[in-house]
Amino acid sequence: MSNQPAGLAPALQRIWQRRGAAAWLLLPISLLFGLLAGMRRWLYRNGWLKAARLPVPVLVVGNIFVGGTGKTPLTIWLAQQLHHAGYRPGVLSRGYGAHVDVPRLVTADSLPEEVGDEPLLIASHAGCPMAVGRNRAAAGAALLRAHPEVDLLLLDDGLQHYALARDLEIMLFDGRGAGNGWMLPAGPLREPLSRRRDVTVINGAASAPGVAPDAFRMSLKGDMAVQLAQPGRRIALAELAGQRPAPRIAAAAGIGNPERYFGMLEAAGLRFSRLPLPDHYAFHDNPFAGVDADVILITEKDAVKCRHSEPLRNDPRLWFVPVEAVIDVALADTIVEKLRGFPTDRHPGLPHLQTPAGL
Structure with a gap:
């Protein structure tokens, strides 16, 4: 078997870590990408595009750096910590790589091709209800109908999914930080580094390029x-x-x-x-x-x-x-304190969103 790296090419990763000639050549496309991404955010922020609001607080875990930064272990850790704090969390995910055009609840009998690999991993370790679907708001409505005891939803990998309104956002970086600080394709960022967030976490490093020093630290233990x-x-x-x-x-x-x-x-x-x-x-x-x-x-x-x-x-x-996430419990305390300002049952009933029969 070839030992060539998979996923994002190492050459592209090298381009993204500095502002060299190749990155400068790609910068005009990045400016256009940034303009379109900013316009999309503006349309949602000003109500031209509608975001569905669920009747329980929604906490998003995500990143703006392309590729994996450790969101799955962080989501599992958060679900466990919030349960210990007295919440009854549920988890939502896109179910990347699975065929989930309509919402689907994740169970012990679910197959990876039906719900995705990461949702199965989260459901087995977090010990809380989970649903997947391309439309995360519809998946959340389906989960709440099936599990009315859920009073908080964690959205795994959802920072750019503006179609679902959220109350708190956690942005996760690893040691690569923001790379060269530019957006795709000249840099590794889906959104600008200035994008707002409520909490910042760094995985696997004491500091990261472009990331504020007051970020919470996370490591993976295996x-x-x-x-x-x-x-x-x-x-x-x-x-x-x-x-x-x-x-x-x-x-x-x-x-x-x-x-x-x-x-x-x-x-x-x-x-x-x-x-x-x-x-x-x-x-x-x-x-x-x-x-x-x-x-x-x-x-x-x-x-x-x-x-x-x-x-x-x-x-x-x-x-x-x-592996499991090792994080200062102060992060959980911070999240719980921020959640105190968001009551549940903010709307009478669930939004009328597409859900499969029986959910």
């Missing part, structure tokens, strides 16, 4: 590998790194920023060959068939899909590494 074929078998990464003779290890990641996963494994003392895969890789084929390794470490997000492939779920070489 110190154990679980065998996919036999989930009862677990091994500490430090123990795996110390085995003699040393096993041949490969690491694969179908996430937005594979290098962050690889860096975590290296920090645990592991040495391995890298197998980056495209984000949301579907595993319709077996990318590990020709891999010469005793152990293949995959992400838990990839394990969600590998479980539904007989050759993959029975491959004893496959082990996944669960």
